Amino acid sequence: MKPALFLDRDGTIIEDRGYMHDPALVQLLPGAAEALREVQSRGWPLIVISNQSGVGRGLIKPAEMEAVHNRFLELLQEEGVSITASYFCVHRPDENCHCRKPSPLHLQTAAEEYGIDLKGSWMIGDRRSDILSGKNAGTKTIWLSNPLFPVEEGLADFVAKNWQEIMPHLK
Ligand SMILES: [Mg+2]
């Protein structure tokens, strides 16, 4: 069993441009690729867990979601980073599915599929629901703060303003 890095995508690895329907909107956040490359070199799986309710709301077509994610994977590949696996919830909040963050379901599924030690792992995200999904799965958590969502003090293990501030915590 090894630790993993669980990651939200929009607002955490790439700029949050709302309901992402166009691959041209995908832009890596400063320092994200370097950080992920370093973590990858430790042999930790990199697992993306993303809520994409825009699909369930009819605002993003499934093919658009796929194109955006493929562009995301391609940009990281160009930086030498391979995402191990990506899990999506495409439901609307009112559908009460079992996979939408703050549910830990996708983290738990990944842990089984890849032999991950959840207690030694980290979840990084920019919203309350990301942090809660990590806590619900038993991981450590880092809240990457941005102007879009107010940070709730005391919820995550650490709050960081950028990837440079995240890295010293990932041990
Ligand atoms: Mg986000």
Ligand SMILES: [Zn+2]
């Ligand atoms: Zn779902």
